[in-house]
Amino acid sequence: xxxxxxxxxxxxxxxxxxxxxxxxxxxxxxxxxxxxxxxxxxxxxxxxxxxxxxxxxxxxxxxxxxxxxxxxxxxxxxxxxxxxxxxxxxxxxxxxxxxxxxxxxxxxxxxxxxxxxxxxxxxxxxxxxxxxxxxxxxxxxxxxxxxxxxxxxxxxxxxxxxxxxxxxxxxxxxxxxxxxxxxxxxxxxxxxxxxxxxxxxxxxxxxxxxxxxxxxxxxxxxxxxxxxxxxxxxxxxxxxxxxxxxxxxxxxxx
Amino acid sequence: xxxxxxxxxxxxxxxxxxxxxxxxxxxxxxxxxxxxxxxxxxxxxxxxxxxxxxxxxxxxxxxxxxxxxxxxxxxxxxxxxxxxxxxxxxxxxxxxxxxxxxxxxxxxxxxxxxxxxxxxxxxxxxxxxxxxxxxxxxxxxxxxxxxxxxxxxxxxxxxxxxxxxxxxxxxxxxxxxxxxxxxxxxxxxxxxxxxxxxxxxxxxxxxxxxxxxxxxxxxxxxxxxxxxxxxxxxxxxxxxxxxxxxxxxxxxxxxxxxx
Numbered sequence: 001x002x003x004x005x006x007x008x009x010x011x012x013x014x015x016x017x018x019x020x021x022x023x024x025x026x027x028x029x030x031x032x033x034x035x036x037x038x039x040x041x042x043x044x045x046x047x048x049x050x051x052x053x054x055x056x057x058x059x060x061x062x063x064x065x066x067x068x069x070x071x072x073x074x075x076x077x078x079x080x081x082x083x084x085x086x087x088x089x090x091x092x093x094x095x096x097x098x099x100x101x102x103x104x105x106x107x108x109x110x111x112x113x114x115x116x117x118x119x120x121x122x123x124x125x126x127x128x129x130x131x132x133x134x135x136x137x138x139x140x141x142x143x144x145x146x147x148x149x150x151x152x153x154x155x156x157x158x159x160x161x162x163x164x165x166x167x168x169x170x171x172x173x174x175x176x177x178x179x180x181x182x183x184x185x186x187x188x189x190x191x192x193x194x195x196x197x198x199x200x201x202x203x204x205x206x207x208x209x210x211x212x213x214x215x216x217x218x219x220x221x222x223x224x225x226x227x228x229x230x231x232x233x234x235x236x237x238x239x240x241x242x243x244x245x246x247x248x249x250x251x252x253x254x
Numbered sequence: 255x256x257x258x259x260x261x262x263x264x265x266x267x268x269x270x271x272x273x274x275x276x277x278x279x280x281x282x283x284x285x286x287x288x289x290x291x292x293x294x295x296x297x298x299x300x301x302x303x304x305x306x307x308x309x310x311x312x313x314x315x316x317x318x319x320x321x322x323x324x325x326x327x328x329x330x331x332x333x334x335x336x337x338x339x340x341x342x343x344x345x346x347x348x349x350x351x352x353x354x355x356x357x358x359x360x361x362x363x364x365x366x367x368x369x370x371x372x373x374x375x376x377x378x379x380x381x382x383x384x385x386x387x388x389x390x391x392x393x394x395x396x397x398x399x400x401x402x403x404x405x406x407x408x409x410x411x412x413x414x415x416x417x418x419x420x421x422x423x424x425x426x427x428x429x430x431x432x433x434x435x436x437x438x439x440x441x442x443x444x445x446x447x448x449x450x451x452x453x454x455x456x457x458x459x460x461x462x463x464x465x466x467x468x469x470x471x472x473x474x475x476x477x478x479x480x481x482x483x484x485x486x487x488x489x490x491x492x493x494x495x496x497x498x499x500x501x502x503x504x505x506x507x508x509x510x511x512x513x
Contacts, residue, residue, distance in 0.1 A: 048495060055502040059509050063354055066513060081333070089329055097362055101494040105370065109487025116483050168510075216381055216483035220374020223490040227366035228314060235359065239321045242328045243433065 001211055008131055008207050015136035033137040041103050041138065042145035049149045050156045052098050056090065057082075057157030058164045065169045075169060079176030082161055088186040088193075088245065091154035093238045096197035099146060100230035104205035107138055108226030111209030112219040120210070135206040139199065146198030147191070185249025189241065196237045204230045275496070279474045285396050286404050286470070294397035295405065303406035307368045308413055318363045319356065319418035323425030326351050331434045343436050344445030347426045349453060352419055357457045358505060360418045361464035364411050365497040369472040372403055373493035376476025377486040385477065395477075404469040411465035415458060460508050467500035 064078050111134055114120050120130045158177070165171040205226040212222035289295060330346035376399070379385055388395050423445065430436040475493035479485045 048499065051499055052502045055506050059354065059502075059506050062506075062509055063350075067349060085329065089325075097359075098498060101362070101366060101498050102491070105487075105491040105494050109484075109491050113484045113487050216486040217374070217378045219483045219487045220371075220378055220490055223487050224367065224370040224374055227370050227490075227494055228363065231363055231366050232314065232318065235318055235321050235325070239324050239328075242325055246328050246331060246433065 001207075004211055005207050008135060008210065009203060011129065011131040012135050012139050012203055012206075015132045016139055019136060019140070033133075034140055037137045037141035038145060040106070041099075041141045042148060045099060045102050045145075045149060046152065048102055049095055049098055049153045053091070053095060053153035054156040054160040056094055057086070057159070057161035060086075060090065060157075061161035061164045062168060065165060065171070069169070075165070075171050076175055078171070079162070079165065080178040080181040083158060083177075083179055084181040084183075084186055086154050086157055086161075087182050088189040089238075089242065091157065092150050092190050092193035092197060093234065095150045095153045096146065096193070096201065096234045097231055099142070099149065099197070100201050100205075100234050101227055103142060104201050104226045104230035105223050107202055107205040108209040108212075108223045109219060111135075111206060112212035112222035115210060115212045115222075116215055116218055130210065131206075135202065138202040138206065142202040143195065143198040146201070147194045150190070150194050183249075185245065189245040189249060192245075193238065193241050196241060197234055200233045200237060201230045204233050275474070275492075278478060279470050279496075282400070282474050282477075283466075283470050286401055289397045289401045290405070295401040296398050297402075299398065300402040300406055303402050304410060307372075307403075307406050308410035311364060311367050311410065311414060312417075314363055314367055315360055315414045315418050316421050318359055319421040320425040322355060322359050322418075323347065323351060323422035323427075324429040326355060326422070327426045327429045328433065331430075335434070340434070340436050341440060341444050342448075343430050343434065344427070344441040344443065345448040347430070348423060348445040348449050351422045351426065352449065352453050352457045354457075354505075354509075356419050356422050357415055357460040357464065358501065360415050361411065361461065361468070361501050362498065364407075364414065364464070365468045365472075365494055365501065368407060368410070369468040369497050370490050370494050372407075372469070373472040373476040373490045374486060376473060377479040377489045380477055380479045381482055381485060400473050400477075403473060404466065407469040408462050408465035411461045411468070412458060415461035419454065419457065456508070456512050459512065460505060463504050463508060464501050467504055468497045471496040471500055 061078065061082055064082060065075055068075055068078055111120075114134075123130050123133060162173045162176045165176050166173055208222050208226035208229060211225075212218045214221075326347040327343065330343055330350070334340055334343050334346065376385075379399075385395050385399075388398065427438050427441045427445075430441045431438055472493040475489045475496065479489045
C-alpha cells in the first residue's frame with residue numbers, strides 16, 4: 001500500500017507536469033480523456049454541489065442570525081462576515097467534502113472495477129502505464145473543477161443565505177450582500193485550499209481504487225476506503241492550511 | 255424542435271429516476287418502521303452491527319472530531335482576535351461545534367465509513383443472490399438484515415456524536431492554548447457559562463436523524479444493485495451522494511423547526 005502510494009504520487013505529479021509542458025505529445029494522456037474527466041468530475045457534480053452548498057448557506061445564516069439576535073440584535077454585519085468565512089473556510093472545505101464523496105467514490109469504483117476485471121493488467125500488457133492513463137487525467141480535471149465548483153457553490157450558498165436572512169429575519173439583501181470584509185488573504189486562503197483539495201482527492205481515491213483486490217466485495221471495500229480517506233485528508237489539510245493562514249495572512253493584516 | 259423534445263425527455267427521465275429512488279426509500283423506511291413496531295429484529299445481528307458500526311468507527315471519529323475542534327478554534331480565533339474578546343472563544347467554538355459542524359462532519363465521516371460499507375455489503379449480497387437465498391428459506395430480509403442496520407446506525411451515530419463532541423471541545427481547548435494562548439480554564443468557563451443543554455441536545459437530535467437518513471439511503475441503494483462488480487461500485491457511490499444530500503436537507507429542517 002505504501003509503495004503503491006509513493007509510486008502513484010510520484011507518477012501523477014511527474015505525468016501532470018510532463019503533460020502541461022509538452023501538451024499532446026505527453027505519451028498516453030489524450031486531450032479527449034482530460035475533457036471527458038472534466039465533464040464527469042465537473043458538470044456531473046454541479047447539481048449536487050449547488051444543492052448541498054445552498055442548504056449549508058441557509059443553515060449557517062439561520063444559526064448565526066439566531067445567535068446574534070440573542071446577544072446584540074444588530075444583524076447588519078452578518079452578511080459581510082458570512083461571505084468572508086464562506087470564501088476562506090466553508091466554501092472550499094465543504095465543496096471538497098462533497099467532492100470527496102461523489103468524485104472520490106466514483107474514481108475508486110471505476111478504477112477498482114477495472115482492477116478486478118483485469119483491465120489494468122491488459123493496459124500494462126499493452127505497455128500503457130495505468131497511473132499515466134487513468135489517474136493523471138482525473139488529477140488535472142479535478143484540479144480545475146474543484147476551483148470552478150467551489151466558486152459556483154459559494155455563489156449558491158450566498159444566494160440561499162441572503163434569501164434566508166430576508167425571509168426569516170427581514171434583513172435587506174442590499175445590507176446582506178456586502179463583500180467588503182473579504183480581504184486578499186481570505187481569497188488567497190480559499191484558492192490555496194481549493195488547489196490542495198483538488199489535488200488530494202483524485203490521488204487518494206486513485207490509490208484506493210488501484211489497491212482493490214477480489215471481486216465485487218473488493219470494489220465495495222475500495223470505494224468505502226476512498227470516501228473515508230479522501231474526506232479525512234480534506235479535514236486534515238483544512239486544519240493545517242487554516243492554521244497557516246492564521247499565522248501568515250491574518251497576522252499580517254491582509 | 256428536436257432539441258426541445260430531447261431536453262424534455264432528459265428532464266422527464268431524470269425526474270422519473272429521482273421519484274423512483276425516493277419512492278423506494280420511502281417504502282423501505284415504512285417497512286422498517288412497521289418491523290420496529292412489531293419488534294421484529296434479529297437481536298444478535300443488532301449487537302454485531304453495533305460493534306462493527308460503532309466501536310470500529312471510533313478511531314476515525316475521534317481523529318475527525320479532534321481536528322474539527324482545532325478548525326473551529328482557528329476560525330473563531332480570527333474573529334476573536336479582531337475584537338480582542340478572548341473570553342468568548344469557548345462559546346464561539348463550542349456553539350458552532352455542538353450545534354452544527356460537529357454533527358455534520360461526524361455524520362459525513364460516518365456516512366463514508368459505515369454507510370458506504372453497508373451499501374457495499376448489501377450490494378455484494380444482492381449480486382451474489384444471497385438475498386434471494388434468504389427469501390427462498392422464507393426468511394424476510396427486512397427484519398433480519400435491514401432493521402438491525404437501521405437501529406444500529408441510529409444508536410451508533412448518537413453515541414459517536416456524544417463522544418465526538420467531548421473530543422472536539424477538548425481538542426478546541428488544547429488548540430486554543432497552543433495557537434491563541436487562551437487559558438484552558440477561561441475556555442471552559444466561557445463554554446460552560448454561555449451554552450445551554452439545548453445546544454447540545456439539538457446536535458444529538460441531528461445525529462439520530464442523520465443516522466436514520468444514512469441507513470435508509472445505504473440500505474436502499476445496496477439492495478437495489480444490478481449487475482456485478484461495476485453495479486456495486488455505482489451503488490456505493492449513489493448511496494454516499496444521497497446520504498450527503500439527505501444530511502444537508504434534514505439539518506436545515508431540524509434547525510428551522512427546533513431553532
